[in-house]
Amino acid sequence: MFPPSFxxxxxxNFGLAAxxxxxxxxxxxxxxxxxxxxxxxxxxxxxxxxxLSHLPGVGFHAxxxxxxxxxxxxxxxxxxxxxxxxxxxxxxxxxxxxxxxxVEVAISYGLVDWRDENLPLITRARAAxxxxxxxxxxxxxxxxxxxxxxxRLLSERELLTAPLSCFHVSETKRPSFLSSQGKPGxxxxxxxxxxxxxxxxxxxxxxxxxxxxxxxxxxxxxQVKAFTRLGYPVMIxxxxxxxxxxxxxxxxxxxxxxxxxSTHFVxxxxxxxxxxxxLHRNKVAQGGACVVHTTTNYPNAIAAQSIAxxxxxxxxxEVRGIMEETWASNKKTAHSRADAESSERFALIRARExxxxxxADHVLTLSGVMKNLLVxxxxxxxxITVVPNAVSNSLFALNLSxxxxxxxxxxxxxxFWVGSVSSLVDYEGFDTLLRAVALLRxxxxxxxxxxxxxxxxxxxxxxxxxxxxxxLGKTAVFLxxxxxxxxxxxxxxxxxxxxxxxxxxxxxxVTPLKPIEAMALGRPIIVSDIPPLTELxxxxxSAPVGLLAEAQNPASFATAIERLAHNQQLYxxxxxxxxxxxxxxxxxxxxxxxxxxxxxxxxxxxxE
Numbered sequence: 263m264f265p266p267s268f269x270x271x272x273x274x275n276f277g278l279a280a281x282x283x284x285x286x287x288x289x290x291x292x293x294x295x296x297x298x299x300x301x302x303x304x305x306x307x308x309x310x311x312x313x314l315s316h317l318p319g320v321g322f323h324a325x326x327x328x329x330x331x332x333x334x335x336x337x338x339x340x341x342x343x344x345x346x347x348x349x350x351x352x353x354x355x356x357x358x359x360x361x362x363x364x365v366e367v368a369i370s371y372g373l374v375d376w377r378d379e380n381l382p383l384i385t386r387a388r389a390a391x392x393x394x395x396x397x398x399x400x401x402x403x404x405x406x407x408x409x410x411x412x413x414r415l416l417s418e419r420e421l422l423t424a425p426l427s428c429f430h431v432s433e434t435k436r437p438s439f440l441s442s443q444g445k446p447g448x449x450x451x452x453x454x455x456x457x458x459x460x461x462x463x464x465x466x467x468x469x470x471x472x473x474x475x476x477x478x479x480x481x482x483x484x485q486v487k488a489f490t491r492l493g494y495p496v497m498i499x500x501x502x503x504x505x506x507x508x509x510x511x512x513x514x515x516x517x518x519x520x521x522x523x524s525t526h527f528v529x530x531x532x533x534x535x536x537x538x539x540x541l542h543r544n545k546v547a548q549g550g551a552c553v554v555h556t557t558t559n560y561p562n563a564i565a566a567q568s569i570a571x572x573x574x575x576x577x578x579x580e581v582r583g584i585m586e587e588t589w590a591s592n593k594k595t596a597h598s599r600a601d602a603e604s605s606e607r608f609a610l611i612r613a614r615e616x617x618x619x620x621x622a623d624h625v626l627t628l629s630g631v632m633k634n635l636l637v638x639x640x641x642x643x644x645x646i647t648v649v650p651n652a653v654s655n656s657l658f659a660l661n662l663s664x665x666x667x668x669x670x671x672x673x674x675x676x677x678f679w680v681g682s683v684s685s686l687v688d689y690e691g692f693d694t695l696l697r698a699v700a701l702l703r704x705x706x707x708x709x710x711x712x713x714x715x716x717x718x719x720x721x722x723x724x725x726x727x728x729x730x731x732x733x734l735g736k737t738a739v740f741l742x743x744x745x746x747x748x749x750x751x752x753x754x755x756x757x758x759x760x761x762x763x764x765x766x767x768x769x770x771x772v773t774p775l776k777p778i779e780a781m782a783l784g785r786p787i788i789v790s791d792i793p794p795l796t797e798l799x800x801x802x803x804s805a806p807v808g809l810l811a812e813a814q815n816p817a818s819f820a821t822a823i824e825r826l827a828h829n830q831q832l833y834x835x836x837x838x839x840x841x842x843x844x845x846x847x848x849x850x851x852x853x854x855x856x857x858x859x860x861x862x863x864x865x866x867x868x869x870e
Contacts, residue, residue: 268504274520275503278496281522289411290388291366299329301499304742308721319356321363331721334371338364342373346380372598376402384408391415393598394590394605417525421561422610424527426621429568431535450550451860452485454541454569456562460488461509461746463495466685467775468582470746471651472557476512478853484860487546491562492517492533515540530561534568541573551864553578559585560611563618570623576863579622580649581636584771586611591689591768603767616640623863626856629773631794647859651775652847657782660750667754673739677710678827680758680788681739683749683776686717689769691762691790693726696738697816698762698823700730703737709823714741714752753783758826761789765813773798778847781807781840786833788822790814804843808836 286294299307308330315326315335324338341364365381368374369389374381376390376398383406390399396419403412420428455476461469472488480486495503496518506515517536523529546552554577556566563579570577589611590602602608616639619625625646627633633646665675680699684690692713702709711732713723724740732738741752753759759780763769773794777787787808789795799808809825812818826833 271504271518272502274518275496275501277520278493278518278522279499279501282493282497285414289414295325295329298499304716304720311721319360319363321360321367324364324367328367328370331718332725334368334373338368339373342368371594372601373595382406384411387411387415391607394602394607396606396610413525417527419610420525420527421530421564422607422614426564426567428527429531429534429564430571431531431538431568451483451857451864452487452546452550452552453479453860454537454546454552454554454573454575455486455488456537456554456556456566456569457488457490457514458557458559458562459494459498460490460514462507463498463500463503465743465746467651468557471582471775473509473512474652474654474849475649475852475856477510478849479856480511481850482853482857484857486512487515487541487544488512489515489517489537489540492519492529492536493522526561530565534565537565537569538572541569546573551575551867553860553863555580555860558582558615560614560618563615563622567618567621574867576623576867578624578626578859578863579619580626581615581619581632582628582772584632584635584768585615587768587771591766599766623866624859626859629771629794629797631773631797632771635771647855649852649855650847651773651778652849652852653779653782653844654849657750657779658841658845660754660783662751662754664755664757667751670751671741671755673712673755674710674736677708677737678758678823679710679712679756680760680823681712681714681756682760682762683714683744683752683779684761684774686713686715686719686723688719689764689766690719691764691814692719692723694762694764694814694816694819695760696723696727696732697730698819699738700732701816701820702823703731707824707827709827710737710739712739712741712752712755714744714749716743750779750783753780753785756780756785758823759785759787760819760823761787761795762811762819763790763792763795763813765790765792770794777808778844782844784837784841786826786836786840788819788826801843803846805839806836807840807843 283294299310302310311326311329314322314329320338320341323335327333327335341361365374365385369392374385374389376386376393376395378386383402387399387402387406387408390402400412400415400419403415457472459469461473476486476488494516503516503518505518506513517533519532519536523532552573552575554566554570554575556562557580566577566579586608590599590608593599593602619636619641625636625641626649627636627646628650630648633648636646637643664679668675680695682692686692696711699709699711720740724734727734727738744752759777761774761777770793777789777798780787788811789799789808790813791810792813796810799806799810801807809822811822
């Protein structure tokens with residue numbers, strides 16, 4: 263039997279979820295359908311998409327294809343190109359409804375030109391916003407009389423353009439570690455972390471890095487206070503969420519109010535105020551030093567700066583990606599990506615992100631490549647510390663053979679297996695890997711592919727595997743979403759770990775976490791020849807730890823796989839070098855680096 267407090271929290275969560283769903287239904291109904299479908303198990307998601315695609319009506323066909331991760335259907339494109347049906351009555355109403363769904367889906371594929379004056383104003387507004395034409399989208403929405411949608415867009419622009427003073431929360435009491443008696447000792451430091459999401463509700467490279475880094479900081483004797491964004495994880499469908507959840511040694515505090523603010527601007531201020539209230543109740547920063555630490559993107563940074571100002575504490579901005587490039591990379595076509603990269607929204611995000619880096623007391627980032635990019639944006643090199651992705655010391659003790667690990671997943675023992683443990687998204691380039699495996703099998707070699715993880719690209723990858731002659735579950739295995747512990751076993755099922763990322767803007771700056779884990783687990787790696795991965799292979803502390811292959815070139819990846827399959831000496835040399843390199847990239851060492859950053863900032867604030 264659940265306690266009364268749980269029942270009350272459940273009622274509160276249902277209210278939050280209903281508010282979120284109602285807003286999305288009004289502002290972006292197709293996104294609501296997609297987000298709902300993505301909460302389903304993969305098999306049910308595919309079935310739901312298949313069922314929709316077999317209902318009568320091109321709108322359902324288009325939505326079903328999108329849920330399944332397939333291309334925009336031809337019949338939907340024909341409907342999109344046809345004149346708007348003005349027929350009256352029931353039949354005409356159905357036709358217009360189907361076309362509306364079709365257009366909404368087409369917007370997300372980048373197939374609708376917001377400049378087309380034959381389209382309804384609200385459709386043009388949605389398409390303009392998706393493209394990044396911020397001012398035009400707002401003007402079109404206002405002209406269409408879509409007041410709620412226009413207000414949402416205005417609010418999002420406000421986050422990107424408003425003076426930071428607009429986000430500061432006025433208070434009657436402003437605690438400060440500077441006013442405490444005596445100087446804070448090493449044991450009295452508190453790190454306040456503001457996070458977008460976290461384990462266990464979200465499993466991703468972001469949440470795993472957060473968990474490991476927070477554990478390492480805590481092991482240095484620092485008090486860690488971790489807060490996730492307003493409404494999370496209820497807003498992604500976790501209706502049983504509590505006010506806090508402990509994962510290992512880390513306690514994550516949730517900000518789950520009875521009611522969400524009406525706009526992004528208001529909700530951000532709401533998160534800032536709620537976090538400060540919690541900190542004040544817990545008397546954080548009274549009698550000891552504190553540092554505020556957040557991760558990309560700019561709403562988190564705005565919140566961190568406001569909270570740090572209220573506490574009169576320094577703050578750290580951990581730049582884990584280039585946000586405007588990540589946004590543009592999600593566009594479906596090369597044309598829509600190019601439009602996004604030249605858009606007002608791209609420029610506004612870039613300007614706001616740069617401003618927040620400049621305002622932070624210190625910046626952390628993932629690699630030397632990314633540090634150089636930030637310096638090019640005007641951030642002082644001495645203000646940036648590289649804290650790379652790393653591994654836990656416990657991984658070095660895991661030593662399953664590929665055959666032993668495969669048995670735990672009921673996989674065939676035979677074959678030379680190459681694959682990855684990753685989110686299945688387009689820019690990861692796993693289509694290249696599948697094609698490489700198919701090339702090797704066509705030559706008579708028993709190469710096999712394994713991909714562990716979930717993501718929007720999975721349905722398309724499975725379809726591709728069948729088309730190129732791979733057998734699902736045997737020569738092309740998709741494990742789906744697995745736990746962090748299972749991920750380590752999945753690594754060990756492989757003979758070679760592959761990172762076939764595409765050579766696109768978003769991948770040319772960020773180094774993924776998983777190849778470091780593969781090295782620690784004794785697996786050589788093959789990666790695309792893009793800057794952060796090249797930096798990883800040819801590092802300054804060990805011999806080369808893997809092979810480079812040409813990005814988006816299946817033949818090049820096939821050649822690299824073949825080399826490792828038939829050259830045991832090379833295989834062993836890369837395995838040894840990889841383990842040696844991974845031993846220099848541990849979370850424990852990162853915890854020491856971050857502690858030093860914190861303590862130096864505290865000394866600067868104290869004028870030492």
